[in-house]
Amino acid sequence: MTMTKKTVTKKTVTTNRIADARRLIVKIGSSLLVDEASGHIRRAWMDSLCDDVARCRARGQEIILVSSGAVAVGRRHLGLTPPLRLEEKQAAAATGQIRLAHAYQEALARHGITVAQVLLTLADSEDRRRFLNARNTLDTLLRLGAVPVINENDTVATTEIRFGDNDRLAARVAQMSGADALVLFSDIDGLYTADPRKNADARLLPEVREITPEIEAMAGDPGSAFGSGGMVTKLAAAKISLSAGCRMAICKGEPLHPLTALENGATVTWFLPSAGPMTARKQWIAGSMSAMGSLHLDDGAVRALASGKSLLPAGIRAIDGEFDRGDCVQMVNGDGRVIGRGLSAYSAADARLIMGRKSTDIESVLGFRGRDEIIHRDDLVMEG
Numbered sequence: 001m002t003m004t005k006k007t008v009t010k011k012t013v014t015t016n017r018i019a020d021a022r023r024l025i026v027k028i029g030s031s032l033l034v035d036e037a038s039g040h041i042r043r044a045w046m047d048s049l050c051d052d053v054a055r056c057r058a059r060g061q062e063i064i065l066v067s068s069g070a071v072a073v074g075r076r077h078l079g080l081t082p083p084l085r086l087e088e089k090q091a092a093a094a095t096g097q098i099r100l101a102h103a104y105q106e107a108l109a110r111h112g113i114t115v116a117q118v119l120l121t122l123a124d125s126e127d128r129r130r131f132l133n134a135r136n137t138l139d140t141l142l143r144l145g146a147v148p149v150i151n152e153n154d155t156v157a158t159t160e161i162r163f164g165d166n167d168r169l170a171a172r173v174a175q176m177s178g179a180d181a182l183v184l185f186s187d188i189d190g191l192y193t194a195d196p197r198k199n200a201d202a203r204l205l206p207e208v209r210e211i212t213p214e215i216e217a218m219a220g221d222p223g224s225a226f227g228s229g230g231m232v233t234k235l236a237a238a239k240i241s242l243s244a245g246c247r248m249a250i251c252k253g254e255p256l257h258p259l260t261a262l263e264n265g266a267t268v269t270w271f272l273p274s275a276g277p278m279t280a281r282k283q284w285i286a287g288s289m290s291a292m293g294s295l296h297l298d299d300g301a302v303r304a305l306a307s308g309k310s311l312l313p314a315g316i317r318a319i320d321g322e323f324d325r326g327d328c329v330q331m332v333n334g335d336g337r338v339i340g341r342g343l344s345a346y347s348a349a350d351a352r353l354i355m356g357r358k359s360t361d362i363e364s365v366l367g368f369r370g371r372d373e374i375i376h377r378d379d380l381v382m383e384g
C-alpha cells in the first residue's frame with residue numbers, strides 16, 4: 001500500500017501531539033457518553049475510551065478525564081423530562097454523578113486502573129488556596145497512578161457561581177494541572193470558517209495559533225443554533241488553554257477508541273500555544289502578579305537558586321510583608337537587590353516560623369508536613 005506524503009505528515013504530527021503529551025486532559029461531552037432517548041451510558045464507547053486511556057498510561061502518560069453526563073444520566077431516575085429548571089438539573093446531577101463515576105470505575109478496573117472522582121466548582125479555580133489544594137490533590141492522584149474523573153460539582157453550583165459547561169472546566173483543569181494537551185471530544189469535528197450546514201464553502205481550520213476577532217466570529221453568535229452547539233464555549237476554553245501553554249484539540253469523539261482515531265489522523269482543529277506550560281507559568285509569575293512580601297536570602301540560597309534549585313527555608317534570613325500560601329513574593333540577596341520572584345508555598349506567618357531551619361524540621365515546628373521548599377523551582381523566576 002502506498003500513502004501520499006501529505007497523509008503521512010498529517011498522521012505523524014497528530015500522533016505526536018497526543019503521544020508527546022506528558023499530562024493529557026480528555027473532555028467527554030454528554031452527547032457521546034449518554035444515549036439521549038434512554039438516558040443510558042454507552043458502555044461500549046466508554047470501554048473503548050478507557051482502553052485508549054490504559055494504552056496512554058502504559059506508555060507513561062498521565063491522564064485526567066473531564067466527563068459530562070451526570071444530568072443526562074440522572075434525570076430519568078427522578079422522572080424528570082427536559083427542559084429542566086436549575087434545581088432539577090442539580091437534583092439530576094446528584095443521582096447521575098454516582099452512576100457515571102461507577103461506570104468509569106468499572107471500565108477502568110478492566111485495566112487495573114484506579115479511578116478518583118473530583119468535583120470542582122468555579123470558585124475552586126478562582127480562589128488561590130482552593131486552586132492550590134485542587135492542584136496538589138490532582139498531582140498526588142496522578143503520582144499514585146490513579147485516573148481522576150472530574151465534573152463540575154453541579155449540586156452546589158448555582159447560576160452565578162458555575163462554569164456551566166465542561167469545556168471551560170476542562171481548560172481550567174488543564175491550567176491547574178500544568179497539562180500540555182487537552183482534547184475536547186464532542187459532536188463537532190473542528191472549527192470551520194463558517195457554519196458548514198449553511199455554507200458550502202465552509203472550511204475546517206486544521207491549526208489555529210491565536211484567537212483573533214476573525215476566529216471568534218467563526219464560532220457564530222451564542223444564540224444561533226451553530227453557536228449553542230458549543231463552539232463559543234470551546235473558543236473560550238481555547239483561550240484559557242493557550243494562555244496556560246497547553247495545546248487543545250476539538251474533534252469528533254464518536255468513533256470507538258476516539259484517542260486512537262485522533263492519533264491515526266482523524267479530522268481535528270488544533271489550537272497551538274506559542275510556549276509550553278512551564279514557560280507560560282513563568283511568564284505569568286514574572287508579569288502579572290504583584291509581590292506581597294520579600295524573602296531575604298543568605299549567600300548559599302542565592303547560589304542554589306542561580307544553579308536552578310528550589311528555595312528551602314534554611315536559606316532565609318528575614319521576611320517582610322504579609323502574604324498567604326500561593327501569593328507572589330520577591331527574593332532579595334545580601335546586598336538588598338531583588339534577584340527573582342516566585343509563589344510561596346507557605347503563609348508569611350508559617351514561613352517566619354520555619355525560616356533558617358531544615359526542611360525536616362517543618363513538621364515539628366508547624367504541626368503539619370508541607371512542602372520541603374518555600375518556593376519550588378517550577379514556581380520561581382530569576383531576574384534577567
Ligand code: GLU
Pocket residue numbers: 029030067068069070071072093151152154164165166167
Ligand atoms: N456538568 C454537566 C453534567 O455532568 C455537564 C456540563 C456540560 O456538558 O458542559 O451533566
